[in-house]
Every structure is written in structure tokens, then in C-alpha cells.
Amino acid sequence: MKRAFNFSAGPSMLPLDVIEKVAAELTDYNGCGESVMEMSHRSAEFKQILKDAEADLRDLMSIPDNYKVLFLQGGGTLQFSMVPLNLMTGSKKADYIVGGSWAKKAAKEAAKFGDVKVVASSEDDNFTYIPKVDKSQIRPDADYVHITYNNTIYGTHYAEVPDVGDVTLVADMSSCILSENIDVSKFGLIYAGAQKNIGPAGMTLVIVREDLLGKAPADIPIYLDYQIHADNDSSYNTPPCFAIYVAGEVFKKIKREGGVEVLLKANVEKAKMLYDYIDGSGFYKCPVAKEDRSLMNVVFVTGNGDLDKKFVSQAKEKGLHNLGGHRSIGGMRASIYNAMPKEGVEALIDFMEEFRKENA
Amino acid sequence: MKRAFNFSAGPSMLPLDVIEKVAAELTDYNGCGESVMEMSHRSAEFKQILKDAEADLRDLMSIPDNYKVLFLQGGGTLQFSMVPLNLMTGSKKADYIVGGSWAKKAAKEAAKFGDVKVVASSEDDNFTYIPKVDKSQIRPDADYVHITYNNTIYGTHYAEVPDVGDVTLVADMSSCILSENIDVSKFGLIYAGAQKNIGPAGMTLVIVREDLLGKAPADIPIYLDYQIHADNDSSYNTPPCFAIYVAGEVFKKIKREGGVEVLLKANVEKAKMLYDYIDGSGFYKCPVAKEDRSLMNVVFVTGNGDLDKKFVSQAKEKGLHNLGGHRSIGGMRASIYNAMPKEGVEALIDFMEEFRKENA
Structure with a gap:
């Protein structure tokens, strides 16, 4: 068995020891005679799994007691609807900062349900930077401001939490959750699809301040009401049990190995190696503004579309998988989430240098 | 490792050989160096998994070409909303036949979005029978009629597809899908949560006739629009990949072993053994009308609540898990889905007889 270095933007690599543990107990979890599937x-067994996963996540992210943690289905896409349906219920206004196509989709979806204003966008320069916003640009009566904290496609990331004054801040953290320390109390709601830093696809994490709950109109689809899930410990209906279990095993591993701080240090190191190599190569180019570069998704190009394709294809033969940029922009993208070992980044840089020598 | 006989209503038993195969290839699927998770x-690998799962299901259920097969998230609960949001768009009327609490919830949810009429209900007798409906009771201009084909909680099941005239028939088949042959062409839409006969929780199957698509208003939450999923081969956003893969392995196994016909024969045999024992015991009683009894969920009581609890608890000690009835009705329920071996039913009957002798 030779494991690939998988640079996929998501679903993406999981820690090998977690997969091995899951495999070992797949027919019989903890001696109970059943698979978690x-x-x-x-059952008491699954309730414990769910309880532990939530407790460990609360611990890892220092989630304050006045926040609920929900394990849902439907991905970020369903959150694009759930956020406005639940939160855009006061002034029915929401402001969106658009730093990428996911944020744009989120804003477009929210506009179905209320008065949405795009207060800033970096689309003018192909989303190569994080749009800077002064809080005076935010409508003070907006029900919330929505940001995408890390843009998976464009490789940008907020260097700091933007100041939006007293307005509730909502963040899509799908591609950076648990990769860095976040002060949850600065946000009203955080959501994240699991399939990047947390676990397998099919589970979406929502962390929401309690006072934001219970304001959804009674006529929204019941599954889309956060309150229902909060009142029923994410088990109003059958939750994505297996994905929650694997996520819980990932949380345990992160705790065991020192927490998010340790991961952040490794992530900074991995990203620095790669960006330094790209910037110094004289061959590859990262189009992203330096201060806005993502630790998770490193985009780069050679400047020649055919050469980019050749790169992605030859890399795959070397066991470096999924290095193609998002189909909407092409080029290359190395997603180096928590589970990507330093050795993966080293192998990538070795290949990049080899490819450069042959093609420069 | 001693595997339990797990009589859970869902999530529930999966075929051991499928779990073992999944475990064996969990770190490296098919030599590609990645886990399916x-x-x-x-990726080409996952697209193939998805394609094969759909093709095998089409084959197993003889799904006509003018039906789409969708692999979604959100469970039956999200379907309670998606069905009316997508289909109740003509006359905005829908008729519901209520044979259990899930059907009742489905009707309640649909009433948020249009004119819902409960045309028949068996609630008067605690849902112990399937309400019979003459097609003259159905509103001829209703956009659809909704039924729950097998009632998981009450252990009832349609002996035949009801005649609803020219009105589109929609069925929740969560707890009977793939346990019997179904003429898909009699239905406009069939949905089923995976966690009973198909695979792990977190995936919902929708089989929908193409002419019913594309009629949803533009302002419904995007994830709730069937057309979006149909246009994108269930990959508009990240699908529940792992659950789809396990379901695909279950489909392959069913095909390998002779198809649904073979399963039906085994299911009839298992259910007959259990019902015959109950009816002849003079101690246990099945409250369900004989002609409406489910092959999948066998409910029974001793007539003494305390004794029922003792039964469930002692059974668990013997490796017969999750025999408690649904928390809303108590008593006992043995869910004997496709993956429950005949030996499991035999072991249950042995225990029931032992318990009877000690407690009669």
C-alpha cells in the first residue's frame, strides 16, 4: 500500500492513524458488536460519540458556553440558505463581503430572502485579495455581515477578523476551521463543511450564538431551522452518524497532539516553505497579495496553460494528487490542510523544482 | 469479535462482508492511494463510484429511463419539505394518506407550502392498519398524493400500490426500499433515507420522474431544488461521498446474490417465522392488522409495560440489540431489514420462547 499525497481542495486527506483506527473498529466498535455505521x-453508544465530539470541539476552539454546536447535513450550500432564513429576520438586511465565488453564491442565495448588499468585492481583480472594509461601510441595522474567512478557490484568507462594529459577523470557515486559533466570541455564527479539515463529506458544522436562535419564521422548511437542531442535540432526525464519529476521532487526535496551536505552527511552516519556493523560483507565480495568502490553499501558475496541465498530470504520476486549480480558474492549487504532512509539501517542492528544470 | 444481532429501526445492520470490504480498503481504495473518505x-475514481452506484440501483429496481436518481443529504425530513416545494406548484394542492407519525409529519410540513388535505388516516386506531382509500376520495386536481409505503414505527405496510387514479403518487420508502420488487413507473417520486436497507445514515435517495422537475419556484433554497441536483449528477455541491460508496457496495452485493427477488423471498420467510411464533405464542401479541403487516418492522407487546422493558433489557444481554419499540409507543419492535440474517430471527424467537416460559 502506497498512500498518495492528496492535495485535493476537499474532500481531502485525513490523518492516516485516524483512518486506520476507524478501519480496525469498523465491524465492532468498542466491543459493542456493531459498526458505527x-x-x-x-443508542447510548452513539450518544456518547456525539457528546464527546462536541465536548472535544468546544475544548479545541474554546467555544463559549452561550454558543450551540450543531452537526448538520447539506454542506456550505445549505448554509447559504439557512443563514439568511434564520438570521435575516430583523431588518431583513444583510451585508456580504465577497472575496470569492463561494461568497458570491452565498450572497446570491441570501438575496432570495431579503435585502442583500455586497459592501465590498475583490472580483475586479479575480479575487486575488481580501476586500478591505471599513465598518462605516456596513449598514448599522444589517442583521449580519457575511464573510468567507478562507477562499478555497483563490487561496486568500483574512489575516485578522474584520471590524464590523456592532453588527453580527457570520463566517464560512469551511477551508480553515481548526487550522488556526479563532476567537469564536467575535462571531455570531461560524459554519464549515467537514470535508477539508474535519472529516468525510456529508457533515456540516455550525457554531451559533444562542441569542440568534429562535427567530426564524415558522414557515421555513423544518430542517432549515437551527432551533430545531439545537433543541434536539443535532438529533431531531437521523444525523450523519458516521461522519460525526470520524470527525470526533480527528478532534481527539488534535487534542492528543497538543491542540490547534500545534497545528497552526505546522501549517505556517508548510505554507512558508511552499510560498518561499514559489516566490523564489522565477518560474512559478502566486497571484495572491502576500498579506492575504491562505495557509490552506496555495494557488500558483506557470503562466502557460498547457504547461500547467502537464504539471498536474505528471505530478499525479509521482503520487502527488489533485494539484489542478479549480475548474473555474485553472492553474495549480495545493491544498495543504491539517492532515497534509510536511513530507507532502517537501515532495511537492522537489517535484516542482524538477519540473522547472525540465520546462524553464 | 462477537457481532450482535441488531434489530434497530435505523441506522441498522449492514452486510458483514460489505463492512469487511470497506474496512480492508479504507486507507487505499482500489490501489489509488487514497481512502474514499x-x-x-x-475525481475520476469517485465519479466512477457514483456512476456504478446509480447504474446498479437502476438495474436492481428496473428504474425507467425517464426517471432521475439523486443521492442527497438531509434525510426523509428534508424530503418532507422538498417534495411540496418542488411538486406542489400546479394547483398547490396535495393529498396525504396518513398511516403513521412520519406521514403525519410530512403532511404537517407540506401544509406550510400549500393546500394539504389528509384524505385518510388510521390514527383513530393507533396506526395499526393502512388506511384504505378509494380514488374518488383523492382531489383530481391535486399535484400529488403522498403515502408512507412502510411505517417503521407501527409495523404496517401497503400490500399493494394504492390506486390514486391519474394523480401523481409520491412514496416515502425509507424502511422498505430494496426489500421487495416495486413497479417504479407507478410512482412520480420515491424517496428513502439510506440508513435502513441501503447504507450508513447521511444519504437520501430520490427517484423522480423527469417531467416533475423544473417546476419549483426560483426563490426556494437552492439545495432544495431537485433540478439543480439532477442537472449536476448529484454533485452540485459535495455529495455524501462515503455513504454513496457504501450504498454502492450494498447494491453490488444484492446484484451478486440474485437481486431483490432473492431478498424478498428471504424477507418473507423471516417475517413469517416471527409473526407465526408471535400469533401462536399465547403470550406476545402483534397489534397490526394481518393484511397490513410489515416485512421489515415487526411490532409486538406482552401487554405489560414493565415486562416489555425487562424483555428489551434481557435481550440486549443476549446480543439481541435495540428491540425496544419507538419511544412514542413503547412495547417491542424487531426491525428485520435485508441485512438481518435468518439466524438473527431464529435467535430472537429462541429468546422470546425462553422469556415466555419464565414470565408467562
């Missing part, structure tokens, strides 16, 4: 979501 | 949903 087979376990009633009302 | 880590695989990009845009």
Missing part, C-alpha cells in the same frame, strides 16, 4: 442514533 | 468528488 449500523448504530442507532438513539 | 478523502477522495475529491470531482
Whole structure:
């Protein structure tokens, strides 16, 4: 068995020891005679798994007690609807800062349900930077401001939490959650698809301040009401049990190995190696403004579309998978989430240098 | 390792050989160096998994070409909203036949979005039978009629597809899908949560006739529009990849072993053994009308609540798990889905007889 270095933007690499543990107990979890895949979501065993996953996540992110943690389905896409349906219920206004196509989709979706204003966008320069916003640009009566904290496609990331004054801040953290320390109290709501830093696809994490709950109109689709899930410990209906279990194993591993601080240090090191190599190569170019560069998604190009394709294809043969940029922009993208070992980045740089020598 | 016989209503038993195969290839699927949990949903490998799962299901259920097969998230609960949002768009009327609490919830949810009429209900007798409907009771201009084909909680099941005239028939088949042959062409839409007969929780199957698509208003939440998923081969956003893969392995196994016909024969045999024992025991009683009894969920009581609890608890000690009835009705329920071996039912009957002798 030779494991690839998988640079996919998501679903993406998981820690090998977690996968091995899951495999070892797949027919019989903890001596109970059942697989987690087979376990009633009302069983004592699964309730414990869910409880531990939440407790460990609260610990890892220092989530304050006045926030609920929800394990849902439907991905970021369903959150694009759930956020406005639940939160855009006061002034029915929401402001969106658009730093990439996911943020744009989120804003477009929210506009179905209320008065949405795009207060800033970096689309004018192909989303190569994080749009800077002064809080005076935010409508003071907006129900919330929405940001995408890390843009998976464009490789940009907020260097700091933007100051939006007293308005509730909502963030899509799908591609950076648990990769850095976040002060949850600065946000009203954080959501994240699991399939990048947390676990397998099919589970979406929502962290929401309690006072924001219970304001959704009674006629929204019941699954889309956060309150229902909060009142029922994410088990109003059958939750994505297996994905929650794997996520819980990932949380345990992060705790065991020192927490998010340790991951952040490794992530900074991995990203620095790669950006330094790109910037110094004289061959590859990262189009992203230096101060806005993502630790998770490193985009780069050779400047020649055919050469980019050749790069992605030859890399795959070397066991460096999924280095193609998002289909909307092409080029290359190395997603180096928590589970990507330093050795993966080293192998990538070795290949990049080899490719440069052959093609420069 | 001693595997339990797990009578859970869902999530529930999966075939052991499928779990073992999944475990064996969990760190490296098919020599590609990645786990299916880590695989990009845009990768050639995963696209093949998805394609095969759909093709095998089409084959197993003889799904006509003018039906789309969708692999979604959100469970039956999200379907309670998606069905009316997508289909109740003509006369904005829908008729519901209510044979259990899930059907009742489905009707309640649909009433948020249009004119819902409960045309028949068996709630008067605690849902112990399937309400019979003459097609003259159906509003001829209703956009659809909704039924729950098998009632998981009450252990009832349609002996035949009801005649609803020319009105589109929609069925929740969560707890009976793939347990019997179904003439898909009699239905406009069939949906089923995966966690009973298909695979792990977190995936919902929708089979929908193409002419019913594309009628949803533009302002419904985008994830709730069937057309979006149909246009994008269930990959508009990241699908629940791992659950789809396990379901695909279950489909392959069913095909390998002779198809749904073979399963139906085994299911009839298992259910007959259990119902015959109950009816002849003089101690246990099944409250369900004989002609409406489910092959999948067998409910029974001793007539003494305390004794029922003792039964469930002692059974668990013997490796017969999750025999408690749904928390809303108590008593006992043995869910004997496709993956429950005949030996499991035999072991249950042995225990029931032992318990009877000690407690009669």
C-alpha cells in the first residue's frame, strides 16, 4: 500500500492513524458488536460519540458556553440558505463581503430572502485579495455581515477578523476551521463543511450564538431551522452518524497532539516553505497579495496553460494528487490542510523544482 | 469479535462482508492511494463510484429511463419539505394518506407550502392498519398524493400500490426500499433515507420522474431544488461521498446474490417465522392488522409495560440489540431489514420462547 499525497481542495486527506483506527473498529466498535455505521442514533453508544465530539470541539476552539454546536447535513450550500432564513429576520438586511465565488453564491442565495448588499468585492481583480472594509461601510441595522474567512478557490484568507462594529459577523470557515486559533466570541455564527479539515463529506458544522436562535419564521422548511437542531442535540432526525464519529476521532487526535496551536505552527511552516519556493523560483507565480495568502490553499501558475496541465498530470504520476486549480480558474492549487504532512509539501517542492528544470 | 444481532429501526445492520470490504480498503481504495473518505468528488475514481452506484440501483429496481436518481443529504425530513416545494406548484394542492407519525409529519410540513388535505388516516386506531382509500376520495386536481409505503414505527405496510387514479403518487420508502420488487413507473417520486436497507445514515435517495422537475419556484433554497441536483449528477455541491460508496457496495452485493427477488423471498420467510411464533405464542401479541403487516418492522407487546422493558433489557444481554419499540409507543419492535440474517430471527424467537416460559 502506497498512500498518495492528496492535495485535493476537499474532500481531502485525513490523518492516516485516524483512518486506520476507524478501519480496525469498523465491524465492532468498542466491543459493542456493531459498526458505527449500523448504530442507532438513539443508542447510548452513539450518544456518547456525539457528546464527546462536541465536548472535544468546544475544548479545541474554546467555544463559549452561550454558543450551540450543531452537526448538520447539506454542506456550505445549505448554509447559504439557512443563514439568511434564520438570521435575516430583523431588518431583513444583510451585508456580504465577497472575496470569492463561494461568497458570491452565498450572497446570491441570501438575496432570495431579503435585502442583500455586497459592501465590498475583490472580483475586479479575480479575487486575488481580501476586500478591505471599513465598518462605516456596513449598514448599522444589517442583521449580519457575511464573510468567507478562507477562499478555497483563490487561496486568500483574512489575516485578522474584520471590524464590523456592532453588527453580527457570520463566517464560512469551511477551508480553515481548526487550522488556526479563532476567537469564536467575535462571531455570531461560524459554519464549515467537514470535508477539508474535519472529516468525510456529508457533515456540516455550525457554531451559533444562542441569542440568534429562535427567530426564524415558522414557515421555513423544518430542517432549515437551527432551533430545531439545537433543541434536539443535532438529533431531531437521523444525523450523519458516521461522519460525526470520524470527525470526533480527528478532534481527539488534535487534542492528543497538543491542540490547534500545534497545528497552526505546522501549517505556517508548510505554507512558508511552499510560498518561499514559489516566490523564489522565477518560474512559478502566486497571484495572491502576500498579506492575504491562505495557509490552506496555495494557488500558483506557470503562466502557460498547457504547461500547467502537464504539471498536474505528471505530478499525479509521482503520487502527488489533485494539484489542478479549480475548474473555474485553472492553474495549480495545493491544498495543504491539517492532515497534509510536511513530507507532502517537501515532495511537492522537489517535484516542482524538477519540473522547472525540465520546462524553464 | 462477537457481532450482535441488531434489530434497530435505523441506522441498522449492514452486510458483514460489505463492512469487511470497506474496512480492508479504507486507507487505499482500489490501489489509488487514497481512502474514499478523502477522495475529491470531482475525481475520476469517485465519479466512477457514483456512476456504478446509480447504474446498479437502476438495474436492481428496473428504474425507467425517464426517471432521475439523486443521492442527497438531509434525510426523509428534508424530503418532507422538498417534495411540496418542488411538486406542489400546479394547483398547490396535495393529498396525504396518513398511516403513521412520519406521514403525519410530512403532511404537517407540506401544509406550510400549500393546500394539504389528509384524505385518510388510521390514527383513530393507533396506526395499526393502512388506511384504505378509494380514488374518488383523492382531489383530481391535486399535484400529488403522498403515502408512507412502510411505517417503521407501527409495523404496517401497503400490500399493494394504492390506486390514486391519474394523480401523481409520491412514496416515502425509507424502511422498505430494496426489500421487495416495486413497479417504479407507478410512482412520480420515491424517496428513502439510506440508513435502513441501503447504507450508513447521511444519504437520501430520490427517484423522480423527469417531467416533475423544473417546476419549483426560483426563490426556494437552492439545495432544495431537485433540478439543480439532477442537472449536476448529484454533485452540485459535495455529495455524501462515503455513504454513496457504501450504498454502492450494498447494491453490488444484492446484484451478486440474485437481486431483490432473492431478498424478498428471504424477507418473507423471516417475517413469517416471527409473526407465526408471535400469533401462536399465547403470550406476545402483534397489534397490526394481518393484511397490513410489515416485512421489515415487526411490532409486538406482552401487554405489560414493565415486562416489555425487562424483555428489551434481557435481550440486549443476549446480543439481541435495540428491540425496544419507538419511544412514542413503547412495547417491542424487531426491525428485520435485508441485512438481518435468518439466524438473527431464529435467535430472537429462541429468546422470546425462553422469556415466555419464565414470565408467562
